[in-house]
Amino acid sequence: MGAWSSGPFDNDDAVDFLMALENVPSWETVRAIFDAVLSHGDYVELPDGARAYAAAALVTVATGNSDISAQDIYMTLDAMGPPPEGLVTVAKRALRQITRGDSEIRELFLDSGSYNNWLDTVAAVDAALNP
Secondary structure, eight states: OOOBOSSTTOBHHHHHHHHHHHHSOOHHHHHHHHHHHHHOSSOBOHHHHHHHHHHHHHHHHHTTOOOOOOGGGHHHHHHHOSOOTTHHHHHHHHHHHHHHSSBHHHHHHHHHTOHHHHHHHHHHHHHHTOO
């Protein structure tokens, strides 16, 4: 059984994403995660949804608009520099896709009984994307 909680960095897929980003710090990697979620026509699988949630939270930390605990990623963010123009908009669209669209992460939280808690944390990330 892997790590699983409602926070954006509190699952194995998010941790794997952050570790990969630490090895190759790049906003292109973050953008590719959002693009993967947005390109799903029918259904967003759990790994893509969890990574998109973490990537959106990462953008909020990088822009200084978040109080999400991200102590282990500041060196990576420093290496990446500021997020490129337009990334916040794409992050918001990806969050909308995993919370309102047909997505496995949404289904799992609905089934777990902690959907409202998860939705609150996603809403906080979304709000932090609005400086």
